[in-house]
Amino acid sequence: MVRFKNRFLLFHIHYEGTPNCAPPPIDTTLHGGHISSVLKESILLNFGDFGAGIAATSTGVKYFSPYTSTGIIRCSRDHYQMVWAALTFVTTLRGRNVLFRVVHVGGTIKGVQQEAMELDKKLLNELETTGVITASQTDLLLEKARTEIEAVDASGKGGQKSLHLPM
Amino acid sequence: MPVSSQEQISGIISNQIDFQSQISQQAGRKGCLDEFVPEVRASLHDELQATMSAASPAKRDRSPSQPSLDATHPSKKPLHATPTASKPPSGTKFTVSGFPFQYLRLRLVTADDHSFDELHFRNAINHALREAFGIVGAGHHVDLLKFDQSGQEGLIRTPYDSGPTLRAALTLLREYQSKELRIDVLDCSPYLFTVAHNSRNWAP
Numbered sequence: 001m002v003r004f005k006n007r008f009l010l011f012h013i014h015y016e017g018t019p020n021c022a023p024p025p026i027d028t029t030l031h032g033g034h035i036s037s038v039l040k041e042s043i044l045l046n047f048g049d050f051g052a053g054i055a056a057t058s059t060g061v062k063y064f065s066p067y068t069s070t071g072i073i074r075c076s077r078d079h080y081q082m083v084w085a086a087l088t089f090v091t092t093l094r095g096r097n098v099l100f101r102v103v104h105v106g107g108t109i110k111g112v113q114q115e116a117m118e119l120d121k122k123l124l125n126e127l128e129t130t131g132v133i134t135a136s137q138t139d140l141l142l143e144k145a146r147t148e149i150e151a152v153d154a155s156g157k158g159g160q161k162s163l164h165l166p167m
Numbered sequence: 168m169p170v171s172s173q174e175q176i177s178g179i180i181s182n183q184i185d186f187q188s189q190i191s192q193q194a195g196r197k198g199c200l201d202e203f204v205p206e207v208r209a210s211l212h213d214e215l216q217a218t219m220s221a222a223s224p225a226k227r228d229r230s231p232s233q234p235s236l237d238a239t240h241p242s243k244k245p246l247h248a249t250p251t252a253s254k255p256p257s258g259t260k261f262t263v264s265g266f267p268f269q270y271l272r273l274r275l276v277t278a279d280d281h282s283f284d285e286l287h288f289r290n291a292i293n294h295a296l297r298e299a300f301g302i303v304g305a306g307h308h309v310d311l312l313k314f315d316q317s318g319q320e321g322l323i324r325t326p327y328d329s330g331p332t333l334r335a336a337l338t339l340l341r342e343y344q345s346k347e348l349r350i351d352v353l354d355c356s357p358y359l360f361t362v363a364h365n366s367r368n369w370a371p
Binding site: 043047 | 298299301303304
């Protein structure tokens with residue numbers, strides 16, 4: 001049986017700071033589909049038809065939270081460095097200047113899930129202390145994050161939109 | 168090395184020296200190599216001595232049975248005397264390294280027989296790399312060394328490792344500036360003189 005080996009990239013988005021050094025406004029309409037289309041464009045621009053062909057079927061955004069701006073991308077093991085590089089080359093997202101930082105790379109979904117939950121918890125607590133969201137919202141979001149992260153399936157079924165090149 | 172095999176080897180070498188001295192004697196009998204026969208035997212003798220001393224410096228005094236060469240050379244030093252310095256066996260040194268460049272001879276063929284100048288030709292190669300392999304692919308270093316506008320033939324150079332990528336990109340190119348075209352690779356070699364001239368096409 002041929003095993004499809006994956007790599008899961010846990011990433012965090014940094015937005016360009018506002019003039020008053022206030023935390024950037026949260027865009028709650030942002031979802032995994034936006035991330036995957038931006039990633040697909042970056043692969044096509046930087047690695048050409050060859051890169052787009054390799055990455056299309058195996059790359060997908062499995063989880064994304066607009067509150068913490070963190071997400072999980074799944075890609076094949078052989079080309080994860082190309083996907084990582086293309087993600088780093090992304091500079092704008094829906095008109096805002098951004099920086100993608102890959103925080104953790106894992107071969108199994110379990111390790112990445114744990115890291116994702118810890119990162120989300122840390123960031124949500126920061127949001128609570130800076131007063132962007134209330135305590136009750138934090139608990140709700142934590143619960144939501146946990147269910148969504150645990151729903152990420154290693155085999156690729158479920159989760160959010162995967163890369164889909166229009167034919 | 169165990170002694171027995173050494174003696175075997177020296178036995179084989181001494182047999183060879185006998186054989187070769189016989190041949191040189193025969194050649195000497197024909198009269199043309201008379202003056203060379205002693206030198207040939209002496210040089211073979213020297214080589215045997217050198218390999219023996221290099222292989223086992225401790226076993227010099229236990230030298231195996233020598234061929235009867237010294238009977239014809241009374242002036243030669245006796246074999247049992249230890250040489251003053253062990254001569255390293257002579258050999259040849261090769262240096263092997265990779266190729267720095269790959270040279271390709273290309274021909275541009277357009278559907279409507281349009282003729283491009285060398286700037287457009289170089290740009291078409293860049294376009295091919297960019298389409299197939301993106302910005303990162305277009306970074307592969309390509310030099311245009313020669314271009315013949317009438318025949319639309321060019322000679323390019325690229326680092327050896329970029330060869331397969333460049334060749335794939337050139338194969339996939341099908342249009343440039345809204346003109347249908349293709350690029351044929353006429354010749355490809357790591358040596359420039361191979362692609363520069365072809366003895367089949369050369370006519371004085």
